[in-house]
Amino acid sequence: MNFVWGKPVLSFYKERIPKEKEPFVVVKALKLEVTKSEKEGIFGRINSFFPLMGNLENILSIEGKQDLHVICWFDDTVEDLNESFRRLTGVTFSSNVNCIIDERGKKTYQAKFKASHGKLK
Numbered sequence: 001m002n003f004v005w006g007k008p009v010l011s012f013y014k015e016r017i018p019k020e021k022e023p024f025v026v027v028k029a030l031k032l033e034v035t036k037s038e039k040e041g042i043f044g045r046i047n048s049f050f051p052l053m054g055n056l057e058n059i060l061s062i063e064g065k066q067d068l069h070v071i072c073w074f075d076d077t078v079e080d081l082n083e084s085f086r087r088l089t090g091v092t093f094s095s096n097v098n099c100i101i102d103e104r105g106k107k108t109y110q111a112k113f114k115a116s117h118g119k120l121k
């Protein structure tokens with residue numbers, strides 16, 4: 001199954017016990033694409049994202065790429081807030097998180113990831 005969300009606001013947490021209550025970074029993305037298959041599991045891509053709050057260093061550093069993360073967002077296509085919450089857990093980022101600098105000097109990022117579990121609908 002393929003899922004696509006346009007212009008989501010994503011909250012990133014480090015996967016810890018006890019659960020972290022505050023995200024280490026909140027980003028705005030142009031698009032979030034997630035594929036769930038029985039053979040390959042859950043994987044996806046975050047296109048053209050930038051931080052709204054916090055620091056991306058945790059997913060850009062070597063240590064951060066080895067860490068497990070939780071990504072949460074709300075699905076804007078669902079009216080009921082109780083039903084619109086989405087989450088990926090056990091997220092690891094590939095080693096090639098790309099940074100793109102446009103003509104105005106604004107940095108945006110592209111990232112591929114794998115996840116162990118997901119609440120996608």
